[in-house]
Amino acid sequence: MYFAIDDTDSRQGMCTTYVGLKVILKLNELGYDIIGYPRLVRLNPNIPWKTRGNGSVVIRFGFGQGRQIKIGEYNGQDIFGKPRERKKEKTKELEIEDILRDIERYFVLDDRNTNPGAVLTSKKLPEWLYWEGVRDVVSVQEIENVLEQHEAKYKKYKLGRGIIGASCGIAWRAKRKTYELLTYLPEEKFSEARWVDAESVKKMDKQIPSTFDNYDYENNYTAIMPNSRTPVLFGIRGTMPEELIKAKDIVKSTSYEAYLIYETNQGSDDHLKRRKIREIREYTSAIVHGNVTSAPKRLRGGHVIFTIADSTGEIECAAYEPTKKFRDVISKLEIGDEVVVYGGVRKEPLTINIEKINIIKAPPVLKKVSNPVCPLCGRKMESIGRGKGYRCRKCGTRASEADAQYTKIERNIEGFYEVPVIARRHLARPLKIIKN
Numbered sequence: 368m369y370f371a372i373d374d375t376d377s378r379q380g381m382c383t384t385y386v387g388l389k390v391i392l393k394l395n396e397l398g399y400d401i402i403g404y405p406r407l408v409r410l411n412p413n414i415p416w417k418t419r420g421n422g423s424v425v426i427r428f429g430f431g432q433g434r435q436i437k438i439g440e441y442n443g444q445d446i447f448g449k450p451r452e453r454k455k456e457k458t459k460e461l462e463i464e465d466i467l468r469d470i471e472r473y474f475v476l477d478d479r480n481t482n483p484g485a486v487l488t489s490k491k492l493p494e495w496l497y498w499e500g501v502r503d504v505v506s507v508q509e510i511e512n513v514l515e516q517h518e519a520k521y522k523k524y525k526l527g528r529g530i531i532g533a534s535c536g537i538a539w540r541a542k543r544k545t546y547e548l549l550t551y552l553p554e555e556k557f558s559e560a561r562w563v564d565a566e567s568v569k570k571m572d573k574q575i576p577s578t579f580d581n582y583d584y585e586n587n588y589t590a591i592m593p594n595s596r597t598p599v600l601f602g603i604r605g606t607m608p609e610e611l612i613k614a615k616d617i618v619k620s621t622s623y624e625a626y627l628i629y630e631t632n633q634g635s636d637d638h639l640k641r642r643k644i645r646e647i648r649e650y651t652s653a654i655v656h657g658n659v660t661s662a663p664k665r666l667r668g669g670h671v672i673f674t675i676a677d678s679t680g681e682i683e684c685a686a687y688e689p690t691k692k693f694r695d696v697i698s699k700l701e702i703g704d705e706v707v708v709y710g711g712v713r714k715e716p717l718t719i720n721i722e723k724i725n726i727i728k729a730p731p732v733l734k735k736v737s738n739p740v741c742p743l744c745g746r747k748m749e750s751i752g753r754g755k756g757y758r759c760r761k762c763g764t765r766a767s768e769a770d771a772q773y774t775k776i777e778r779n780i781e782g783f784y785e786v787p788v789i790a791r792r793h794l795a796r797p798l799k800i801i802k803n
């Protein structure tokens with residue numbers, strides 16, 4: 368059986384992964400085993416109505432078999448999952464309300480933008496639904512049709528938009544996955560100040576190389592700590608779940624009551640699809656191969672904008688101010704450079720918000736060092752106008768642009784670059800993982 372939930376929190380508080388913890392405790396109480404790790408499935412990062420990271424929570428449960436795996440702790444008690452499900456025992460009589468009762472109190476229903484949805488199904492939902500959810504915009508109606516075809520039970524609160532994330536999350540096949548260990552404060556401390564020691568985070572980052580996006584050294588930013596006061600104290604991402612348990616013990620922080628390890632599609636680049644410029648639409652993400660057609664401009668506010676073109680069209684690309692030093696390399700691009708740009712598409716104007724760039728060819732450029740010398744009288748010639756050539760002021764002899772003296776400047780910028788940790792999206796695959 369799969370139970371999934373989404374859109375339960377608001378910018379002011381709570382967190383769907385915390386609801387996930389409560390659901391796991393509830394399912395254990397009802398006598399079920401958790402199968403594998405719970406899942407935190409990130410969906411289309413360009414959806415305008417997301418709260419923060421557009422993440423949904425999926426829990427597989429039933430009657431398990433195989434050696435227990437530790438998936439977390441609550442109040443000093445271990446929480447376990449079993450790797451496989453025993454098919455014989457039926458869980459079908461379970462109603463969605465049996466799970467949701469006592470859980471609803473963690474939904475922020477008074478926020479206008481919070482529209483929870485929960486799905487309970489014994490049949491796995493089709494994989495295409497995941498790809499639509501992570502790359503495109505899906506409607507509640509489309510989801511309800513699929514759920515009805517699969518005889519799934521579901522519950523919508525208010526607009527019930529959460530059933531979109533919940534269903535697309537169930538449809539994820541975990542082909543490219545990482546893990547995140549999340550720690551949770553006790554309920555009475557949710558709105559209180561908390562601390563995580565930055566030096567211990569750097570230590571953990573160095574000692575456990577299978578973790579990623581822990582600390583932004585360039586901008587002195589502790590990335591494992593959420594910006595808002597939610598139940599989450601910190602979250603450590605990595606490729607090896609057992610290593611995450613060691614990693615959390617290195618971090619010094621306010622004390623917490625529980626932790627949970629989620630299997631996730633974070634760091635997968637699943638949102639990105641190779642597209643021709645003509646095919647690019649708002650709220651999707653793209654990988655585009657093209658050539659720079661206008662030199663980077665730094666706008667007021669610090670954003671750096673340039674355009675690229677392929678055989679089908681031209682599009683604007685942006686490295687926004689929060690991408691900090693990443694903008695320096697972008698500023699070095701020249702017209703004609705060959706690049707592959709990775710990023711999400713903003714609506715107005717249609718712009719690729721760059722997450723990563725592969726600069727394939729940035730050939731040396733010629734920079735003029737001086738005007739040509741008149742072959743007749745040996746004097747420096749003067750420019751007639753931009754691109755129009757030169758003339759000797761004394762004897763009137765003419766020369767072309769090519770007659771000036773140039774020096775070749777090597778650019779040395781070819782290769783992959785990514786935005787710093789502080790500006791990184793959950794789904795973006797860090798170069799640290801790509802290179803390993």
Ligand code: ATP
Pocket residue numbers: 373374375376382383384410411414416417418419420421422423481482499500501502503504505506527528529530531532533535
């Ligand atoms: P948090 O990360 O704090 O848990 P969130 O960023 O996941 O919050 P939600 O509150 O879950 O934000 O809001 C995202 C909403 O968008 C959900 O209702 C979800 O069902 C919906 N949604 C997710 N993916 C898509 C999609 N591809 N098309 C349309 N709606 C989507």
